[in-house]
Amino acid sequence: MTTEDYMHQEEDWDRDLLLDPAWEKQQRKSDGKEQITLWLKITLASAPARIPDCANSYYGFAVCDCSLTLPKSFMKGPVSSTHNHHNFAKIDSESILATPEIPGRTFTAWCNSHLRKAGTQIENIEEDFRNGLKLMLLLEVISEIVDGNVKMTLGMIWTIILRFAIQDISDGLALCALIHRHRPDLIDYSKLRKDDPIGNLNTAFEVAEKFLDIPKMLDAEDIVNTPKPDEKAIMTYVSCFYHAFAGAEQAETAANRICKVLAVNQENERLMEEYEKLASELLEWIRRTIPWLENRVAEQTMRAMQQKLEDFRDYRRVHKPPRVQEKCQLEINFNTLQTKLRLSNRPAFMPSEGKMVSDIANAWKGLEQVEKGYEEWLLTEIRRLERLDHLAEKFKQKCNLHESWTAGKEDLLAQKDYESASLMEIRALMRKHEAFESDLAAHQDRVEQIAAIAQELNELDYHDAATVNARCQGICDQWDNLGTLTQKRRDALERVEKLWETIDQLYLEFAKRAAPFNNWMDGAMEDLQDMFIVHSIEEIQSLITAHDQFKATLPEADKERMATMGIQNEIMKIAQTYGIKLSGINPYTNLSPQDISNKWEAVKHLVPLRDQMLQEEVARQQANERLRRQFAAQANVIGPWIQTKMEEIGHVSVDIAGSLEEQMNNLKQYEQNIINYKSNIDKLEGDHQLSQEALIFDNKHTNYTMEHIRVGWEQLLTTIARTINEVENQILTRDAKGISQEQLNEFRASFNHFDRKRNGMMDPDDFRACLISMGYDLGEVEFARIMTLVDPNNTGVVTFQAFIDFMTRETAETDTAEQVMASFKILASDKTYITVEELRRELPPEQAEYCISRMTKYIGADAPPGALDYISFSSALYGESDL
Numbered sequence: 104m105t106t107e108d109y110m111h112q113e114e115d116w117d118r119d120l121l122l123d124p125a126w127e128k129q130q131r132k133s134d135g136k137e138q139i140t141l142w143l144k145i146t147l148a149s150a151p152a153r154i155p156d157c158a159n160s161y162y163g164f165a166v167c168d169c170s171l172t173l174p175k176s177f178m179k180g181p182v183s184s185t186h187n188h189h190n191f192a193k194i195d196s197e198s199i200l201a202t203p204e205i206p207g208r209t210f211t212a213w214c215n216s217h218l219r220k221a222g223t224q225i226e227n228i229e230e231d232f233r234n235g236l237k238l239m240l241l242l243e244v245i246s247e248i249v250d251g252n253v254k255m256t257l258g259m260i261w262t263i264i265l266r267f268a269i270q271d272i273s274d275g276l277a278l279c280a281l282i283h284r285h286r287p288d289l290i291d292y293s294k295l296r297k298d299d300p301i302g303n304l305n306t307a308f309e310v311a312e313k314f315l316d317i318p319k320m321l322d323a324e325d326i327v328n329t330p331k332p333d334e335k336a337i338m339t340y341v342s343c344f345y346h347a348f349a350g351a352e353q354a355e356t357a358a359n360r361i362c363k364v365l366a367v368n369q370e371n372e373r374l375m376e377e378y379e380k381l382a383s384e385l386l387e388w389i390r391r392t393i394p395w396l397e398n399r400v401a402e403q404t405m406r407a408m409q410q411k412l413e414d415f416r417d418y419r420r421v422h423k424p425p426r427v428q429e430k431c432q433l434e435i436n437f438n439t440l441q442t443k444l445r446l447s448n449r450p451a452f453m454p455s456e457g458k459m460v461s462d463i464a465n466a467w468k469g470l471e472q473v474e475k476g477y478e479e480w481l482l483t484e485i486r487r488l489e490r491l492d493h494l495a496e497k498f499k500q501k502c503n504l505h506e507s508w509t510a511g512k513e514d515l516l517a518q519k520d521y522e523s524a525s526l527m528e529i530r531a532l533m534r535k536h537e538a539f540e541s542d543l544a545a546h547q548d549r550v551e552q553i554a555a556i557a558q559e560l561n562e563l564d565y566h567d568a569a570t571v572n573a574r575c576q577g578i579c580d581q582w583d584n585l586g587t588l589t590q591k592r593r594d595a596l597e598r599v600e601k602l603w604e605t606i607d608q609l610y611l612e613f614a615k616r617a618a619p620f621n622n623w624m625d626g627a628m629e630d631l632q633d634m635f636i637v638h639s640i641e642e643i644q645s646l647i648t649a650h651d652q653f654k655a656t657l658p659e660a661d662k663e664r665m666a667t668m669g670i671q672n673e674i675m676k677i678a679q680t681y682g683i684k685l686s687g688i689n690p691y692t693n694l695s696p697q698d699i700s701n702k703w704e705a706v707k708h709l710v711p712l713r714d715q716m717l718q719e720e721v722a723r724q725q726a727n728e729r730l731r732r733q734f735a736a737q738a739n740v741i742g743p744w745i746q747t748k749m750e751e752i753g754h755v756s757v758d759i760a761g762s763l764e765e766q767m768n769n770l771k772q773y774e775q776n777i778i779n780y781k782s783n784i785d786k787l788e789g790d791h792q793l794s795q796e797a798l799i800f801d802n803k804h805t806n807y808t809m810e811h812i813r814v815g816w817e818q819l820l821t822t823i824a825r826t827i828n829e830v831e832n833q834i835l836t837r838d839a840k841g842i843s844q845e846q847l848n849e850f851r852a853s854f855n856h857f858d859r860k861r862n863g864m865m866d867p868d869d870f871r872a873c874l875i876s877m878g879y880d881l882g883e884v885e886f887a888r889i890m891t892l893v894d895p896n897n898t899g900v901v902t903f904q905a906f907i908d909f910m911t912r913e914t915a916e917t918d919t920a921e922q923v924m925a926s927f928k929i930l931a932s933d934k935t936y937i938t939v940e941e942l943r944r945e946l947p948p949e950q951a952e953y954c955i956s957r958m959t960k961y962i963g964a965d966a967p968p969g970a971l972d973y974i975s976f977s978s979a980l981y982g983e984s985d986l
Contacts, residue, residue: 217244272337273326275303281341282310285348289314300327317343357926358945364923365950367447368980374440375452381433382458388426389466392418396470396477403566405488412481416792419813430467431821434460435828438904442832445908446839448919448981451895461896475810482800489798491565493636498556502574504629505549509581512539516588519595531690533596534611536589538618538692543589545622550582613670614691620663621694624702627653627660631709638800640724647717654710664703671696727799734790735804741783742807745815748777752819752826753863762844763834770827777823784816832904840911850910853877854903864900920981927973936961936970 215224221240225231232238272278274297283292289310295303304323311317320340326332402408437460440452454460516539520532557575561568630653637643689695755769791809794802802808837847857873858865865873867890874881874889881889893905930945931937937958942951957979958971 214241217241220244272341273332274300275305275307275323278307278311279303281344282307282315286314311344311347315344315347317347354929354945357929360926361923361930361954362947362950364980365953368449369953371440371444371447371449371452374436374443375454378433378436378440378452379455379458381429381436382454382463385426385429385433385463386458386466389470392422393470393473396473399480401484401487401564405485405492408481408485408488412485412795415478415481420788427817427820430463431824433463434821435824438825438828438832439835442835442904446836450981459896471814478810482795485798486800487563489636491560491563493634494556494560494563495565495567495571497634498553498560498571498575500632500634501549501553501556502578505546505553505578508546509585512585513581513588516585516592528690529596531610534614534691535693536592536596538614540589540593541618542622543585550578553578609670609674610689610691613667613674614689614694616663616667616670617692617694617699620660620667621699621702623660624699624706627706628702628709631706631713635720637720637724638727638798640721640728643717643720643724647721650713650717657707657710661703664699667699668696723797727794727797730790730794730797730799731802732804734787734794735802735807737783737787737790738805738807738809738812741787741812742815744780745812745819748773748819749815749822752822753861755826763830763837763847767827767830767834770823770830774823774827777819784812787812829902829904833907836904836907836911842907842911847907850907851903854906864902865906866900867894870901870906920977923977923980924974927977931973935974936963936966937973938967939969939971942971 211225211228214228218224218237218241221244223237223240225237276295276297279290279292279295283290290306295306301323304321304326308319308321308323312319317340320343321336326337402411437452437454444450444452520528553575557571560571565571635646637646752770752773755766755773761769788809833847836842853873853876854865857869857876859869860866870890870893871881871886874886889909893901893909927937928934930941932941939955942954945951946954954973954976955971958973958976961970961972963970
């Protein structure tokens, strides 16, 4: 056995035994004899001395407190009194082994007389005891028969010790191992050699005398060179080691208890620090994100706003999901920490101000509200910019048409051609002016449209409103000037009209018919080229219907064109008939027959182009409708699926049909199914993105929006994670407090019976009724005290985990501050303070430094410099949780 094996063996035994409170109580009740016997067993069983070949027999006897009653024929002499006031029976082994066949039969019969009580027997004493099983059974029966016979028991133990312990001390390794077992810092056991017994014995004697205050009672040469050393002298010397090390074992027991308590406290502090760190990071991310989402500075172009929308989608797809997982993990860590604190009899953990789970939930709720407002603002701004671009283009088109029409009109109205004109020309100028006035009145509507569009662009905060306003103002000023000039010219013509009486009726009729027809064609061309924006098939169908109605009027318009052109033909016919030389210009209008024909051809050319534009828009709206139906088909499946899974998870969490492990397996399966379902959510996100890119903002085929699906999905993920964590905590509570599955089912049945809302929580009134039904005699003060235990955060509800904790609170065995103080007092040798050196000597380095860094200085006249107050430290361990 190597030194490392020996140390591992020692440590395994020591931890299991010393941490058992029942063992400690038993040791305090035991008398001195039992403690010495136990010390011999521990020391001999754990020492790294080289054991002879009969080690199995050694272990078979050395670790059992039993008595052996042998036939008197094998006892040599009477039982005599020896040192230490113990009686030992000396067995004459030579007489027994002289005739082995006789004791073999006798021993076999004697053994079977006892083994029959255990329902077994042996045939061959040499073979049947070889594996040690029946030998151990024999010892157990003998122990019951002797029933505490001290002489017989000690006689057998003494014989075993003489056979194996004292015999093995002659090489010095056993004594060195004994010292190394309790004080490994005094002897390097790996450097000892079995072939140097004198050196080993002298090393043990010198170390014991120098460091353990054990006088040198033996001589190494006498022990090694004497065939049979003095047994009593050796046992007297060995007993000195027992007294020297008995106190050390008590200190080790106290140190182990402290290590256990400190380890629990350190783990809790680590979990608290981890919670604080995660909470701070999540709150900091929310704090940084909200200002970005609250920024409502609109961009001036559609492209820039589309980029903002894309950035928001990246936030939703990439940046937010990990934070959702962190929030869920934070709640899980908080619940696990609180459970561990309750199980270790520590106060509940109270996070720093502003970092409670409720604070994080409120901050998260605020984030989602801002997030929703930001998305609505983005979509509204995109609609506004779309509308602005449409209005700006329409404004530009109408301004171009109007400016094209008004070009040169001011110069024409300012002419004084009537002063040198003939009567015919004067009359022609008068009629021409009347036609102009008619045309001017017809264009009044266009000017009003331009002004209305400019006003709407200003109301919608168009980024280039200054240019629009300047152009609109220029058109309005020009229009006012045209009205003034028109009125002035009419006044002038009316003054000279009386001078002219002749007018060509046909030219006048042509002009009168051509002008409105021309205006109609202008309006038709404007309508055929007019831009439009629609968001549904119904809206585009309405435009197609209006266009079809327009095409139905084309035959009547063609008749009007033919009639107008007929007037011109009549003029030509009359001129040919009567030989009139025409100047080629109608004095009453600037419109020529060629102008009418050209515009008519232009109208006929624009009609199929308008048809094509409308059909393309129909195709686009049909594609949008397919996107709406595609999104709705998935959303109408995913939405109910999420709701169903939420209900199923709730049923699993309150189901008492199976064990907690079965509930956990079911919940894990639900969790995996939910994870596998994520691809459907991603596909729906893709369809939603296509809809937004197609500028689809409504969907009559479903009541579910992408926001509804996202919120439901996040709630589903949080619910399954929280439910799994609750079941894990229930398993942890059940295992820590020894609750059976039947008890848990009874707790669950009682809880479900009084959970009237079926939401996994009881109101205070329901909880009071539950306690009364279980036999509690509750007054207001007592019930208020119980509520502080089950609802420390004043949430107004009692969860199932809190209910279980309350029902099992008194069953758990936990450490107390008084126990820790008593342990420290042992380490401090009954002093009311402890020194740094004592802590570092008795405790592992990590726990020792932990205590040194947190203990306050001891205040007292009898204390040396640097003394520490372990009493206040022990109280703090079970007081404030932020130690």
